[in-house]
Amino acid sequence: MKLRDLSVLLAVILIIVMLVIPLPGWLLSIFILMNISVALIVILVSMNTSEPLQFSVFPSLLLLLTLFRLGLNVSTTRSILSEQDAGGVVETFGTFVIGDNPLVGFVVFSILVIIQFLVITKGSERVSEVAARFTLDAMPGKQMSIDADLNAGMINEIQAKNRREKVESEADFYGAMDGASKFVKGDAIAGIIIVLINIIFGLIIGMMQMDMSFGEAITTYMQLTVGDGLVSQIPALLISTATGIVVTRVASEGNLGSDVTEQLFRYPKMLYIAAGTIFLFGFTPINFFLTTVIAALLALGGYMLSRPLEEPDIDREVVEEEADSEQMKSPDNVVDLLSMDPIEFEFGYALIPLVDTNQGGDLMDRIVMIRRQLAIELGIVIPVVRIRDNIQLNPNEYQLKIKGNEVAQGELLLDHYLAMTPGIDEEEMDGIDTTEPAFGLPAKWITEEVKDEAELSGYTVVDPPSVVSTHITEIIKKHAHLLLGRQETKQLIDHLKESYPILVEEVTPEPLSIGEVQKVLAKLLREHVSIRNLPIIFETLADFGKMTNDTELLGEYARQALAAQITKQYVQDERALKVITVAGEVEQMIADHVQQTEHGSYLSLDPESQQRIIRSVTEKVENVSLQEETPIILCSPTVRMYMKQLLDRFFPHVIVLSYNELEPNLDVQSVGVVNVA
Structure with a gap:
């Protein structure tokens, strides 16, 4: 055990000893001087802290010092009443204050006690109580402010965590001070x-018992009692004052001394007014010489403070250039350049009202809801979206980047509404032709004057914040697999392990590494399959991970295990599922051209056969699209993966399912057949 830890334990044991065992006067004198010394140190430390949490141990220290002081009171009382001797320090304090008149000394001591109890202690207790209440009431607002800064990209996750911990520590500190101040009040009463x-x-x-006269007894015991009271109340007064300083301290960059002198003498002209007032007092019966001297000192102080500080004759531009140069040479500056935000939303200056809450912008709140929505839909935690303006963009332009690469861009007119056409028979509306950015639908930017008319005509009218938030949502969904790295996968696994520890241990680190699990989950996300149901996915990986480490094949097994989820995703209201089936000869052709390697399997089909399959798929997909149905291709489980690989380059949005991914009781209707005829 360290000496520091041992010293605190010994101090507590010493306090217990003082309460029970009589101590000699010389030892009591040592403890009394130690008590005064510690009290001085505490008040000096409290004056030199810039914020309360820098002295977070103060509530506990306050209790220990109070107990130590009470132990001294018990020991000195025992010595005074039994031996008429409590050590040289107590006797010296009593003699100095009382002198030859015990009554005057007792009055002086009583005044000190009244100041300690009614002013310092009472005030510190009230301030502690109010500070604790206000701190607890302000916690929700501070938490929301931290979340807003985090979503705006002004701070990162680590900084947000540190700020939250600081808010919680402040609440705990002021709550503890509220309770500890009651001990200070009790100590004063005691x-x-x-x-x-x-x-x-x-x-x-x-x-x-001692056969003393009344005068002799009152002199002896009054002197020792006042001395004992002084050596106890002076440290108590210092501790109470330190309590008030700590709980009333507002966070700043300086200590109490620098803040007081800087703020009190911030306006030197006020010293001239004070000097004039004191000088006028000299024309009253107050001593004219004394008031004149004080007024002159105040005027001199005002003159000294109002003089401009002499600045060295150095070119400011040179200093700034040197500072910039030193910053660029700093290793930390270079390291910071390596970091890259997972998601970035940049916009031109005309779109600043979108994110400026003072102008009614709510995009940051919308992004918070987007992250919550995607966590429910996809089963992953979307990283914080870094939002910032970019003067290189056009005023109304915005762009979305994922891992530094631009994946989407668009334009907004904040004083317009986006109206999407209802069909082929719509009325022609006055507006600016454009394309809806999320789904690529034809649309128009219309003014607010024709908004009601457009809605009555069947147009879907959307405000600009909804347009951009929908676009962000769809882009993140499309690229969700890029946002799921090994670190994010580790976080998902750790979260799953809290509820299913045995299941996780059966999958990772053996037979599958975190990287292999990440590839399986990313494969599912790439085809818009939610991974929220991680227990089922891990059950599948536990069953088949020992048989193969081919992540593509494991992904197919996971899809089949999620059949109920996939069926519900594409079938609404228990309607029949309309699909495009794949002819048996096409499936056989694909199966015959699958190449197996040590790194997995892939489709090796000649270009002519590929073109025939693509032409057939193109024809069937166009027919289904004309019927306003989502094109879904259904094939056997053995070729689904390779069919999807083949179509990804030409039809990335076409859904490819296998029979094993649909529930058995589902009504499936074929609206076309892919063949090579």
């Missing part, structure tokens, strides 16, 4: 009671 006990019982013991 000090008054102990003084009365010493005087009353001292007179009784002195006159009845």
Whole structure:
């Protein structure tokens, strides 16, 4: 155990000893001086902290010092009443204050106690109580502010975590100070009671047991009692003052001394007014010489403070250039350039009202809801979206980047609405022709004057914030597999392990590494299959991971295990599922051209056969699209993966399912057949 830890334990044991075992006067004097010294250190430290949390141990320290002081009171009371001796320090303090008149000394001591109890202690207790209440009431607002800064990209996850911990620590600190201040109040009351006990019982013991006269007894015990009270109340007064300083301290860059001098003398002209007022007092019966000297000192101070500081004759531009040069040479500056935000949303200056809350912008709140929505839909935690303006973009332009690469862009007219056409028989509306950015539908930017008319004509009218938030949502969905790396996969696995520890241990790190699990999950996300149901996915990986480590094949097994989820995803209201089936000869052709390698399997089909399949798929997909149905291709489980690989380059949005990915009782209707005829 370290010496520091041992010293605190020994101090607590010493306090217990003081309460039970009589101590000699010389040892009491040492402890009394130690008590005064620690109290001085505490108040000096409290004055030199820039924020309360820098002295977070103060509530606990306050209790220990209070207990130590009470232990001293018990020991000195025992010595005063039994031996008429509490050490040289107590006797010296009593003699110095009382002098030849015990009554005057007792009055002085009583005034000190009243100041301690009614002013310092009472005020510190009230301030602690109010600070604790206000801090707890402000916690939700501070938490929301941290979340807003995090979503705006102004801070990162680590900084947000540190700020949240600081908010929680402040609440705990002020709550503890509220409770600890009650001990300070109790200590002041106990000090008054102990003084009365010493005087009353001292007179009784002195006159009845020691055969002292009343005058001799009152002098002896009053002197020792006042001395004991002073050596107890002076440290208590310092500790109470330190309590008030700590709980009233507002966070700043300086300590109390620098803040007081800087803010009190910030306006030197006020010193001239004070000097003039004090000088006028000299024309009253107040001493004219004294008021003149004080007024002159105040005026001199105002003159000294109002003089401009002499600045060295250095070219400011040169200094700034040197500072910039030093910053560029800093290793930290170079390292910071390596970091890249997973998702970035940049916009031109005309779109600033979208994110400026003072102008009614709510895009940051919308992005928070987007992250929540995608967490439910996809089963992954979308990283924080870094939002910033970019003067290189056109005023109304915005762009979305994922891992530094631009994946989408668009334009918004904030004083217009986006109206999407209802069909082929719509009325012609006045507006600016454009394309809806999320789904590529023809649309128009219309003014607010024709908004109601457009809605009555069947147009779908959307405001600009909804347009951009929908676009962001769809782009993130499309690229979700790029956002799921090994670190994010590890976080998902750790979260799953809290509820299913045995299941996770059966899958990783053996037989599958985190990287292999990540590839399986990314494969599912690439084809818009939610991975929220991680337990089922891991059950599948546990069953088949020992048989193969081919992540593509494991992904197919996981899809089949999620058959109920996939069926519900594409079948609404228990309607029949309309699909394009694949002819048996096409499936056989694909199966015959699958190449197996040590790194997995892939389709090796000649270009002519590929073109025939693509032409057939193109024809069938166009027919289905004309019927306003989502094109879905259905094939056998053995070729689904390779069919999807083949179509990805030409039809990335076409859904390819296998029979095993649909529930058995589902009504499936074929609306076309892919063949090579």
